[in-house]
Amino acid sequence: MPDLMMLGMLMAAIAIGFWLGRRDRRPDTQPPAPTSLSRDYFVGLNHLLNEQPDRAIETFVQALEVNSDTVDTHIALGNLYRSRGEVDRAVKIHQNLLARPALDSEQGERVQLELARDFMRSGVYDRAEKLLEALLKQAQNDCHRRDGRRLLIDLLEREREWEAALEVAHSILRQEGGIRRAAAHWHCELAALDITEGSLALARKRLKQALSTDEKCVRANWMLAEIEFDHANYKQSIRLLQRIPRQDTGFTPIILEPLGNAFRMLDDESGLVRHLHQEVERAPYTTTVISLAQLIERRDGVEAAASFASQQLHRHPSLRGVDYLLDLYLLDADERETERFNLLKRHTQQLIEARPRHRCHRCGFEASLLIWQCPKCRHWGTVKPITGLEGE
Structure with a gap:
């Protein structure tokens, strides 16, 4: 400088x-x-x-x-x-x-x-x-x-x-994509204020305006899905969440928990399993693999879950995947193996806790929580879950 x-x-x-x-x-x-x-x-x-x-x-x-x-x-x-x-x-x-x-x-x-x-x-x-x-x-x-x-x-x-x-x-707006993306988030900011004030109809209108401004605005569908879930419209919430990976596959990990909650409210575990299988085939993120492995464990047992997780880790290595696999091995481990697995588990936990969960794809800013505007470069929608070997 x-x-x-x-x-x-x-x-x-x-x-x-x-x-x-x-x-x-x-x-x-x-x-x-x-x-x-x-x-x-x-x-x-x-x-x-x-x-x-x-x-x-x-x-x-x-x-x-x-x-x-x-x-x-x-x-x-x-x-x-x-x-x-x-x-x-x-x-x-x-x-x-x-x-x-x-x-x-x-x-x-x-x-x-x-x-x-x-x-x-x-x-x-x-x-x-x-x-x-x-x-x-x-x-x-x-x-x-x-x-x-x-x-x-x-x-x-x-x-x-x-x-x-x-x-x-x-x-x-039509000429500048960056402004268009930002404007969609401004609509979302206004919708968040409407939700706080209890004006849900106006919030829905604003979020639809956000999608009209930028059809790839993940945040708008995310917020609409939250509104529908809070009003027991679980099928609509699922449909909205399922649109997010098509908007930006990098946000897939954030939808899994609310998606699972909506399927469970409908008592439709098989529907959740089908969705997770589709997501694993399309983009095998660690969070998706673990979510599916947990369902396999509940339905078919630890051995089946460990086999599935191990196959996926062989194809797509992940620290969080290894940590989950250690949890499965501990369930069937003898005393000596338990001691060894717990030692490895402590190491993987320390490494995971030391890592940020989200990163701005524009400037590299890292954060533990998902934020919609990067505080460093001030771009909207560029902070995403970290994926790959050490991420989601």
Whole structure:
């Protein structure tokens, strides 16, 4: 990061030097000014080469008068301050630019965007929101309008203003898949509030809107299934849960417990067995294998369950699978074997407990519980159960 910052400073210094050089060559430039500015420039460059970026930036800012030729450089210097965490200085530079009547509309829109980013970085969301709303009303540049809309959506999401975010994002949902996925989760957030307030009809409507916005929104079917289960509509709950692996097979492990509960409420164990057999053939996750092995154990005995689990582990090794197989072996073990199996069991348990259960497929963030928005990269629906050798 420091190397990138120094590179940015160097590029800014080159830009300043280029502008000063052009200014020196202008016939209408007053003689004393170039000498003074050039001296300031070389002083700033000296600070930069001596790894004194603070003093270098201050010198460059003082050296450059604000005009149409230097706007880009001032913006770059302000952004450097923001990247260094010195947001107050970035705000000062960008506000100073915005107050200049010489800016054309394109430059003014760029400065507004950067100033909004400054305010967001410092947590002053209300001022950022006002800037961005004004920009969206008056922006003539399509790129600036698009960037401003994305920034405003990000701000409203941070403030958990789901309705407002949906309103701002409405016009670009079809073009941008990332926004569409996020919008589906905003509908789910609103539905969760409706459920808390007892407005189930409105919650159902919102969750259907989520699926209409993004047909692969696992969370919407998950929440609908919970509503149906709570109202004893077990068959409908099962149908909704069974849609989830078709939306995203990576979420298969999370449906097994509620699915099993719904089948048991219907006293339909054979239906659950059929479903689990289908899932094992399609995607043999450890959780699915263990769920099916437990049913086999209850119906056909320990030996049959151990045989099934062992076959599946041979095809798809898993730490949790080994741990479950040890449980089965302990049921038929003699005293000496019990001691050995318990030793192995302690090791597998320690390894399992030390491992996270979920991981963001976007940034790698790990968590013990399922969360719908990654707190690190802030993408929606990317945190999934960890599968494979050490996962579900």
